[in-house]
Amino acid sequence: MGGDSNIELIKDGKRLDGRGFDDFRKPLTLEVGVLQEADGSAYIEWGMNKILVGVFGPKEAIPKHLADPDKATIRCIYTMSTFASLEEHGRMGPNRRANEIGKVVREALENVVMVEKFPSTIIDVYMMVLQAEGGTRVASLTGAAAALINAGIPMREPIAGVAVGKAGGHVLLDIGKEEDNYGQADVPMAFTPSGDIVLLQMDGMMTREEIAKALDMAQEGSKKLFDLQRKAFEKEYAEPLGKKLSLKEEESKVDIHKL
Amino acid sequence: MSKFSVLSKVRKEFITSFLDKGKRVDGRDFMEYRHIEAETNVVENAEGSALVRLGTTQIIAGLKVEIVEPFPQEPDRGIMITNAELLPLASENFEPGPPDERTIEFARVVDRGIRSAEVVDLSKYYIDEGKVLGFFVDLYVLDYGGNLFDAGTLAAALALKTARLPKIENGELIRGEYSGGLDLDINKLPTSTTFTKIGDNIILDPNVDEEMAYDSQLVVTVNDDYVVAMQKRGTGSFKKSEVLNLVDKSFEKRKDLKKLYG
């Protein structure tokens, strides 16, 4: 968040990339069932974000001390590839930021996953950011909810999230990287369809009125994301199961058996 | 006995009952690959990238290019390092945490193949005193369906093959602007073939069940002219004649695998 800057983030009522104030980035696509070994999986492309989520469980609690006799324990791990950003080669392994994201996403999921049905077990949610362009935590969360549904883990409702920000003096849905870097505030949020806020973070400076607007905007946005999740499952069951991950359509595919 | 070892034993009996009849669980011939596909430039932020699917195994490789200090013993050459992570989302048997010995083995065997094949002429990437280009190839296993080595080598080689080099101005990288690729010689790009021995049977390209049941494995990496890396894995053993046979087989299979390089 650079605060005031010379970069003009809003011009003629449009954003840098031509979006309106309440438009999502493009593309915005979600697929489920893209991994064979995981019990549930999802792949989300959101702007330049490319994120893969895999879910395992409910499974035996190893080590045993992780077992909670009243409910399943959810573990959420967020990882970013070393080549996720255009800048320098990233480091492998966990860091403070990844840890925090794992925690807030887990706490969001605990609102809706019916953990009480699976006492003493573990549910693992792994979020892998292959490429990042800002807003990865809410995109990961939206994918994680779909992967959990794909794993058949009972949930009261889905959840989905989007970051609203303030840049160039305006409240904007789904802020992109530049708007985040040079804007005045970033507010990642996640909702249930019935309107509960299950994730809320804020960094920057906003008035009470702007916060109110951001909340409304994010809730409206979440409706589009619930649609996206529904469409992913409609597509999944329209054909036989067992498809694979595809990051790019029909690009340099070679089939050894057709050679 | 642990649960895992009992499961492996039952799995092995299952696999062996097929092999002894001259069949494989998935209906393939002993020396037949599964379906292989590759997509390249899948991560735009990387200088090179490839997603390789070998059966149900899915591996992504990404290349980042940096300006780094050279190794002290080779002050006028660029550096290249291949690393890997077996992501826990790829298999219930992969745990989060620091790399274990099989992760390190995987990364090192792929690294040796790429390095020994002299695919990238690192002497071209000296920039200035104490400044050379560093090539960092990182492999992530996304879905583990057996045979990481062959898929990993293909992915790493394709990431390099399709790489774009960032522009360099006044000894600095200009990110997002590119000045051509690495101009790699396809004949030098390595291909890996993994042979698995279960009992007396030797099969190519083990799937996840076959890999769980193996006694020993031989990874043979070749390019057009040379064997560039080998790794014998597992507690079992091979005979001299078997090794030479498999080296021949590896050169033969290369003809097909190489087509993925264009």
Add this chain to the structure above:
Amino acid sequence: MEKIVLPGDELPEGVRYNPASVRKENGKAYATVVGAVENNYFVAYELAYVPHVGMPIVGLVYDKKPSAYFVDTTTAYTGLVLTREVRGSLDVGDIVSAKVQRIEGTDLILGYPRILRGGKLLKVPSSKVPRIIGKDASMVNMIKEMTGTSIFVGANGYVWIGGDNVDIAIKAIHHIIKRAHLHGLTDEIKALLIEENGKNPATQQTPTPEETESLENEVE
């Protein structure tokens, strides 16, 4: 194709369902998993394994202690066969079919154990088990009859197959898993079995009455 139902969606009144896939609130039923309503029944397309008493289990003995045999169920739950329940003894590596008698945390106390000798053990997603069994066991009976195999389907996701044409039965079951949610599955499997039998003429056997009987017990 039927309309996809997602967690949180209200089910129409009068629709029947498996309680494990639904929650009730103020007299209304809401789906908790993905599925679709077919013939007035909410079919869960994916459902993590939830044990209940009476459920048939197929498992693998992986350890023995003085008081119990430990049975892998390929789920979060460990099966326990009490040694006093068994005449003679079980060995590590034995495959057993049994029924859940009691649930204690993640331990399933299993009763009526029975050893399945020879044969193959197959792992399938537990949510696809109802489709493998079929309505009134029609699917599994068809596979058994047309391949001459005996088949035990555990609700936990292990399937045991014995007999000569195990490979064809496995092929049929893999096909069911991939296409469980599509229509005309029974006809498709029938066609597949006829084709496979044509390649490799099967000895048409009928399962022994004993096996048929125990399977019927497994169907809810």
